[in-house]
Amino acid sequence: MKALIQGFSTPDIFKDQSKLSFDYIPDELMYREDEARNLVNLLRPVMKKGLSQNLLITGTVGTGKTALAKRFGTDFQEIAAERKLNLQYIHVNCRQRRSESQVMSKIVRHFQPHFPDRGFTVNEMLRILMRDVKKQNCKLLLVLDEVDELIRTSGSSLVYSLSRFNEEEIYLKGSVSLILISQKNIYDMLDSATLSTIKRSNRIHLGKYSKRQLWGIIEKRAEMAFYQGVVEMEIPELIAEIAAQWGDARYAIELLETGGMIAQGEGSKYINAEHVRAARAATYQNITTEKLESMSLHQLLTFLAISRALNKNAYVSTGDVENIYQIICEEYGERPRKYTQYWKYINKLIDIGFVDARSVSKGMHGTTRHITISDVPLFSLTKQLEKMIENRK
Numbered sequence: 001m002k003a004l005i006q007g008f009s010t011p012d013i014f015k016d017q018s019k020l021s022f023d024y025i026p027d028e029l030m031y032r033e034d035e036a037r038n039l040v041n042l043l044r045p046v047m048k049k050g051l052s053q054n055l056l057i058t059g060t061v062g063t064g065k066t067a068l069a070k071r072f073g074t075d076f077q078e079i080a081a082e083r084k085l086n087l088q089y090i091h092v093n094c095r096q097r098r099s100e101s102q103v104m105s106k107i108v109r110h111f112q113p114h115f116p117d118r119g120f121t122v123n124e125m126l127r128i129l130m131r132d133v134k135k136q137n138c139k140l141l142l143v144l145d146e147v148d149e150l151i152r153t154s155g156s157s158l159v160y161s162l163s164r165f166n167e168e169e170i171y172l173k174g175s176v177s178l179i180l181i182s183q184k185n186i187y188d189m190l191d192s193a194t195l196s197t198i199k200r201s202n203r204i205h206l207g208k209y210s211k212r213q214l215w216g217i218i219e220k221r222a223e224m225a226f227y228q229g230v231v232e233m234e235i236p237e238l239i240a241e242i243a244a245q246w247g248d249a250r251y252a253i254e255l256l257e258t259g260g261m262i263a264q265g266e267g268s269k270y271i272n273a274e275h276v277r278a279a280r281a282a283t284y285q286n287i288t289t290e291k292l293e294s295m296s297l298h299q300l301l302t303f304l305a306i307s308r309a310l311n312k313n314a315y316v317s318t319g320d321v322e323n324i325y326q327i328i329c330e331e332y333g334e335r336p337r338k339y340t341q342y343w344k345y346i347n348k349l350i351d352i353g354f355v356d357a358r359s360v361s362k363g364m365h366g367t368t369r370h371i372t373i374s375d376v377p378l379f380s381l382t383k384q385l386e387k388m389i390e391n392r393k
Contacts, residue, residue, distance in 0.1 A: 019224040020257035025070045031213045052166050054178040054198045059206030062248025065181045069143050086138040094150035100158040140176045148182040156194040163197035183294045208247020214240035231271050245353035255279045297392050302345040304385040315370040
């Protein structure tokens with residue numbers, strides 16, 4: 001053991017490893033300038049006219065939704081302070097705090113750090129928050145990150161209450177602005193009353209990063225995190241090539257950090273392609289699980305149908321998968337979705353890189369689509385999907 005600990009004294013190839021942390025938010029977000037300008041424009045009335053605004057930020061995993069909101073919230077609060085405006089920014093992750101009570105306790109603790117975990121209802125905590133806002137004469141910029149998790153488990157009543165917070169009393173007018181963050185468009189998850197509080201035009205969608213953009217992001221992070229010359233020239237492009245199937249900057253940055261740690265562990269002074277390949281093998285399960293958790297129940301059921309259909313086949317037709325999907329729905333007591341919706345699930349799985357597709361000629365009868373799964377062992381995937389579906393049920 002002592003010999004292993006002695007390794008701590010070997011030269012470190014990391015200059016500043018914190019620049020690769022998921023918690024690190026750059027001063028400027030690369031390739032998100034247009035979305036940042038849109039966000040500033042939508043929330044301008046909060047600063048200029050004392051009005052409240054509610055908006056939605058959407059995008060798949062690793063597209064910079066949280067980073068954009070955190071960068072904006074931090075900067076917005078600082079600029080407000082410079083202008084003698086008491087604006088408080090609060091960020092709540094609803095995947096970590098899935099109940100209305102947990103979300104509200106996090107918000108109240110911003111003003112009362114020792115507020116108890118239990119003993120108060122959601123309505124009582126809303127009234128406590130109102131008193132704190134009045135006492136401090138402040139405005140709130142409240143971010144509910146991964147809000148679809150909260151809505152899925154508890155409904156949209158808290159979102160409604162917070163969006164109508166400003167209407168309770170005259171002194172609360174314009175006091176709370178909401179930024180909702182979700183991987184999916186949540187409008188169809190909201191009841192009509194809540195939907196009326198969030199304009200459909202107040203939506204900012206972040207698309208996937210291209211390979212070229214991921215390349216640029218990795219070059220910048222490599223420059224910040226490692227000493228000069230540690231990251232070999234072809235590494236940013238290789239990482240971008242791997243991560244491009246997801247369009248996921250977070251995954252790309254994780255590959256860079258894990259590759260660096262593998263190189264460091266070997267005593268290497270450089271990060272080479274083999275270190276990146278090893279990093280991909282080490283991180284693939286994590287990204288698979290994360291993306292599965294973001295899927296709806298019927299997306300998981302469709303994926304399970306594909307996995308089972310491929311048990312003894314290299315490729316299967318989408319028609320065969322649909323038949324198995326209907327059987328699986330019956331197995332889990334779910335009503336199968338219509339054909340058009342089923343096709344959307346298939347295309348989504350292809351789009352995010354879980355499933356590969358090819359067109360096969362049927363002669364005079366046109367073509368049919370065959371699909372396969374190439375990157376994940378089917379046995380472990382099937383077991384994982386079955387477990388996740390059981391948990392959802």
